[in-house]
Amino acid sequence: MNRRSTTRLVALTTAAGLAVAALSGCATGSSGPEETGGDVTLTWWHNGTGEPLKSFWQEVAAEFEADHAGVTVEVEAFQNEDLQRTLIPNALQSGGDAAPDLFMVWAEGEIKSQVEAGYLKDLSGLTDVVESVGGAGTGWNVDGKQYGIPFRFGIEGIWYNSDQFDKAGVTETPTTFDEFGEAIGKLADSGVSPIGVGAGDGWPAAHWWYQFAIKTCSGDSLKKAAETLDFSDACFVEAGTNLKTWMDGFDGDLPFQSNPTSTPAQSVPNSSAGLLAAQTTSMELMGTWHRGEVAKLVPGAPAEDPPAPEWLSWMPVPDIEGAAGEPGAALGSGDAWGVYVDAPDETLELLEYVMSEDVQTRFAATGEIPTVAGAEAGITDPVLKQIAEGTVNASLVVTWLDTQYGPVIGQAMNDAIVNLMFGNGTPEQIPEAMNAAAATL
Amino acid sequence: MSAIDTTGPAVSAGPAPAPDTKRRNRARAGQRREIALFVGPAVIVYVVFVLLPVLLAAYYSFFNWNGLGPLDRFIGLDNYVRLLTDPVFHTSVFNNFFIIVLSLLIQGPIAILVALLMNRRLRFRGLLRALIFVPYVLSEVTAGLAWQILLQSVPPTRWGPFDTMLQAIGIQDPPAWLADPNVVMWTMFGILTWKYLGLAIILMLAGLAGVPEELYEAASLDGAGWWKTQWYITVPLLGPTIRIWAFLSIIGSLQLFDMVWIVTGGGPLNASSTMAVYMVKYGLNVSQIGFGSAVAVVLFFISLFIALGYQRFALRRDLEGSLTGGERK
Numbered sequence: 001m002n003r004r005s006t007t008r009l010v011a012l013t014t015a016a017g018l019a020v021a022a023l024s025g026c027a028t029g030s031s032g033p034e035e036t037g038g039d040v041t042l043t044w045w046h047n048g049t050g051e052p053l054k055s056f057w058q059e060v061a062a063e064f065e066a067d068h069a070g071v072t073v074e075v076e077a078f079q080n081e082d083l084q085r086t087l088i089p090n091a092l093q094s095g096g097d098a099a100p101d102l103f104m105v106w107a108e109g110e111i112k113s114q115v116e117a118g119y120l121k122d123l124s125g126l127t128d129v130v131e132s133v134g135g136a137g138t139g140w141n142v143d144g145k146q147y148g149i150p151f152r153f154g155i156e157g158i159w160y161n162s163d164q165f166d167k168a169g170v171t172e173t174p175t176t177f178d179e180f181g182e183a184i185g186k187l188a189d190s191g192v193s194p195i196g197v198g199a200g201d202g203w204p205a206a207h208w209w210y211q212f213a214i215k216t217c218s219g220d221s222l223k224k225a226a227e228t229l230d231f232s233d234a235c236f237v238e239a240g241t242n243l244k245t246w247m248d249g250f251d252g253d254l255p256f257q258s259n260p261t262s263t264p265a266q267s268v269p270n271s272s273a274g275l276l277a278a279q280t281t282s283m284e285l286m287g288t289w290h291r292g293e294v295a296k297l298v299p300g301a302p303a304e305d306p307p308a309p310e311w312l313s314w315m316p317v318p319d320i321e322g323a324a325g326e327p328g329a330a331l332g333s334g335d336a337w338g339v340y341v342d343a344p345d346e347t348l349e350l351l352e353y354v355m356s357e358d359v360q361t362r363f364a365a366t367g368e369i370p371t372v373a374g375a376e377a378g379i380t381d382p383v384l385k386q387i388a389e390g391t392v393n394a395s396l397v398v399t400w401l402d403t404q405y406g407p408v409i410g411q412a413m414n415d416a417i418v419n420l421m422f423g424n425g426t427p428e429q430i431p432e433a434m435n436a437a438a439a440t441l
Numbered sequence: 442m443s444a445i446d447t448t449g450p451a452v453s454a455g456p457a458p459a460p461d462t463k464r465r466n467r468a469r470a471g472q473r474r475e476i477a478l479f480v481g482p483a484v485i486v487y488v489v490f491v492l493l494p495v496l497l498a499a500y501y502s503f504f505n506w507n508g509l510g511p512l513d514r515f516i517g518l519d520n521y522v523r524l525l526t527d528p529v530f531h532t533s534v535f536n537n538f539f540i541i542v543l544s545l546l547i548q549g550p551i552a553i554l555v556a557l558l559m560n561r562r563l564r565f566r567g568l569l570r571a572l573i574f575v576p577y578v579l580s581e582v583t584a585g586l587a588w589q590i591l592l593q594s595v596p597p598t599r600w601g602p603f604d605t606m607l608q609a610i611g612i613q614d615p616p617a618w619l620a621d622p623n624v625v626m627w628t629m630f631g632i633l634t635w636k637y638l639g640l641a642i643i644l645m646l647a648g649l650a651g652v653p654e655e656l657y658e659a660a661s662l663d664g665a666g667w668w669k670t671q672w673y674i675t676v677p678l679l680g681p682t683i684r685i686w687a688f689l690s691i692i693g694s695l696q697l698f699d700m701v702w703i704v705t706g707g708g709p710l711n712a713s714s715t716m717a718v719y720m721v722k723y724g725l726n727v728s729q730i731g732f733g734s735a736v737a738v739v740l741f742f743i744s745l746f747i748a749l750g751y752q753r754f755a756l757r758r759d760l761e762g763s764l765t766g767g768e769r770k
Binding site: 085086088090092093098113114116117118119191192193199201202253257259260261262263264268270271276280281362371407408410411415418419422423440441 | 463505507508509510523585586596617619620622705706708709711722727729730732
């Protein structure tokens with residue numbers, strides 16, 4: 001190839017490249033929530049990547065569009081960690097058209113940093129919606145103003161295999177930790193691993209300590225710690241001591257499966273959710289989402305809309321006799337919608353529609369626990385009904401401690417807990433690690 | 442387009458006085474344009490996606506910043522102090538160097554040996570080469586998940602599929618591959634060797650193909666045995682390939698992230714954490730972007746010093762040849 005044809009080739013390639021860039025520039029320019037002559041496009045981001053939820057939100061958006069001429073709703077589902085840790089923070093930081101209008105917000109520490117950065121619209125004006133979710137909304141209230149509306153809320157409990165309980169001779173669900181210990185002994189004798197825990201991911205193990213903490217610390221101590229982020233209250237050490245004493249009361253690896261620190265939490269067959277689904281463990285402490293997670297991982301389950309196994313049952317976490325914590329206290333949280341500060345007003349209308357009793361009732365029918373009063377009528381599954389009742393009956397619902405204290409303290413706390421449970425950590429190291437992490441905020 | 446079109450005719454129509462100088466100038470201008478056209482896009486991409494992020498990370502590392510809102514909490518070197526005094530970070534750095542040393546000491550010799558064996562006339566040589574290369578082609582996620590499933594214990598026993606296989610051949614009490622903090626890095630090294638040995642072997646085979654046949658003939662005439670021939674002829678001539686492979690291996694080990702993240706997530710109890718895993722876990726995942734950036738900067742400087750030092754001392758001979766080759770008389 002001579003000089004001239006080379007230059008021509010380069011020029012042609014460059015021209016073609018420029019043309020492609022210009023065209024794609026046009027394409028991106030025309031999308032996004034721009035208002036042109038009264039037409040509005042709203043973007044809505046959620047983490048419901050699985051069915052039936054993905055189609056359900058799409059359907060709700062289409063209904064809203066049909067009722068509101070000139071409004072287009074672009075619904076997009078993203079994998080949870082990507083959405084929470086990368087997509088939403090980056091989009092909010094970029095601002096303007098890049099930010100979604102309606103999106104998921106996480107409670108307490110998480111929503112607080114977004115409010116402080118000025119990214120969220122105050123939703124306190126939507127009094128009907130705020131009132132309809134009642135106490136469930138507390139976690140998304142920052143300095144007396146409501147910035148997030150929960151659409152799903154429930155407490156965690158122990159998911160168990162009722163067939164294995166029957167086989168092991170555990171006839172009544174334990175209500176105290178002593179009875180719980182007896183049940184674990186019987187299950188182990190019957191040849192199964194009593195409790196599965198995905199300690200590889202940290203938080204599933206940490207939830208055991210959270211349970212001991214809310215049953216050991218008084219409601220006031222917990223509240224004070226959450227407000228001041230000072231974890232010097234002796235009850236936090238005591239919680240660890242109680243947990244360790246309880247674990248040490250069993251032989252060998254019990255009450256958990258062997259080598260829990262190499263077990264992830266969910267999504268894969270070898271996760272703790274997968275172990276429960278494959279009936280190799282009998283119990284697992286988890287939130288309301290676990291029913292869907294286990295259903296998905298049952299060996300041979302259909303890819304679309306897998307049914308939950310019939311043996312999958314649920315019970316609240318037993319109380320510890322004589323502990324200072326509030327009896328009937330439970331750990332829980334939910335998922336909520338937030339609105340971008342500069343979102344068009346139609347977003348609030350969309351939020352009102354999404355949180356209407358009708359939509360929430362249909363949401364419940366997809367196998368979820370709704371927040372709007374009256375929508376629980378849509379729950380068909382007996383297990384979910386039980387959780388919904390448990391949530392209403394709980395004397396105090398404490399938000400997951402890692403969510404409550406924010407991710408930095410949460411990570412340090414969870415590390416220290418796993419080290420106490422399955423390493424050589426001490427109960428004292430947990431509040432120490434939490435205080436040290438709080439100092440870096 | 443038209444500007445370029447005129448270049449040709451203008452040159453041929455050049456008047457008498459100093460046609461050579463003029464032509465040379467034109468040609469030089471054209472050459473510069475060409476260089477700009479070829480290099481420009483790459484430079485832009487490099488600046489925007491490599492240089493700028495590196496500089497920004499260095500800047501962020503002096504702030505306590507959660508990624509939201511303005512950068513307004515300058516904390517000087519606090520992030521670096523916290524990082525360099527964190528025992529988990531010490532473990533992470535140690536683990537990176539653990540993998541480097543083991544790779545050089547174990548993977549290298551194995552790769553050379555296998556390459557030497559496979560360089561001979563063998564039945565099914567093509568098939569063998571393909572089989573050895575297969576793990577390298579598999580995606581990290583697929584390979585990582587497969588190993589996780591093979592090595593994890595299946596309740597109610599302490600054993601997993603891999604242990605059962607070992608028991609079948611008489612090893613009754615294998616360790617907890619992924620759950621024992623003292624064992625997990627050896628397991629990780631085993632998985633990485635399985636994954637990357639194929640690449641090393643293929644590289645060595647390519648290097649062997651460049652060793653002239655005559656040298657072997659001369660050696661055999663001199664009565665050298667197979668081992669002697671390999672030691673005195675093949676290995677020295679394989680030097681450039683070995684040095685390049687070692688360089689790739691060192692850099693890969695320093696940046697090790699995906700396989701660890703999938704198989705153990707840095708656990709148990711941070712025993713298999715590496716610098717990159719530490720950065721994601723304690724920077725990005727907890728929204729401490731300033732702190733994460735400090736980790737990135739430290740990782741960057743460690744990699745830079747090792748890479749420059751290696752080029753200066755180990756790769757000098759190889760690089761000198763290639764860089765000065767064109768200038769030689």
